[in-house]
Amino acid sequence: MKRKAIRFAALVAAGGMLLAGCTDQGAEQPEASPSEEAATSASPSAPEVDLEQYAAALVSDVELMGVAGDPPVEGFVDDPVSMYLTLSDFSPSGTCEELLDELNSYTAPAVAGVSAHFVKEVPSDAATDGAATDGQSPEASEANTQTMIFETRTSEEPMSIYREIPNACETLSSDEVEGAEAEFTKVPGLDAIHLEISDGDGSESMAVGGSSVNGRYHMYMTAEQVSIEEAEEMFGAQAEKLQETFEDEASAEPSETTSESPTEATSAAEPSGS
Secondary structure: OOOOOEEEEEEEOOOOEEEEOOOOOOOOOOOOOHHHHHHHHOOOOOOOOOHHHHHOOOOOOHHHHOEEOOOOOEEEEOOEEEEEEEEOOOOOOHHHHHHHHHHHOOEEEEEEEEEEEEEEEEEOHHHHHHHHHHOOOOOEEEEEEEEEEEEEOOOOOHHHHHHHHHHHHOEEEOOOOOOOEEEEEEOOOOEEEEEEEEOOOOEEEEEEEEEEEOOOEEEEEEEEOOOHHHHHHHHHHHHHHHHHHHOOOOOOOOOOOOOOOHHHHHHOOOOOOO
16 A cells, blocks of 8 residues: 555744644644744744743643643644645545645635644554454554644634535545545544545554634644544543633724733643643
């Protein structure tokens, strides 16, 4: 099976901040704190914003999400947000192709936001199979979860497209890899999809989607190597946290307040429970 068949990312173009479902393990990670990242990416005339309010909306429970990256959270200000989902070696058609094209062309101006990266160890398929025959504990591989919390300047419902993709795409067969299939399943009760690619010998899975609060505040997440049940728990917890954090702010004007210190903004996303 060809690895890295799935590539999903949300790109904050002006800030150069990448949120990817499948990335190369050797990829260089940004090192700036939320306030430092925001200061370098924002234009000179961009208003100061309270980055801590976005970091406070992150679920960072270690058992659920994994161990937080270093730094635990990164911020951006006044950058457009876009999304894309591409499937190498697959050729969607009809409504499925139209929806993926719509997703890939989405972009919206954002007031500000933060992203966080978590890593969890999971048994690999090969290690699990080997453990069944030799009685040894399976080796673990790393699975990445990445979350973005952001505020748009206009009312948007970007995550609603994930309700439609599973029914439109269902199961795709690869044109290039014999026996390979991509199966799309809706995560119950959420605007998220569970995507599994298999070829009969092995499989890769990921979940992607998000939620919005009154069209202004959004969470967007990708999680590698998770079951649909795990995805339902993770995405459900993050959607609930977003709602709790911003339900009283949704009708207000876009946030333009004094930014918090780097320490305050960073500590809000350190693993301390949801």
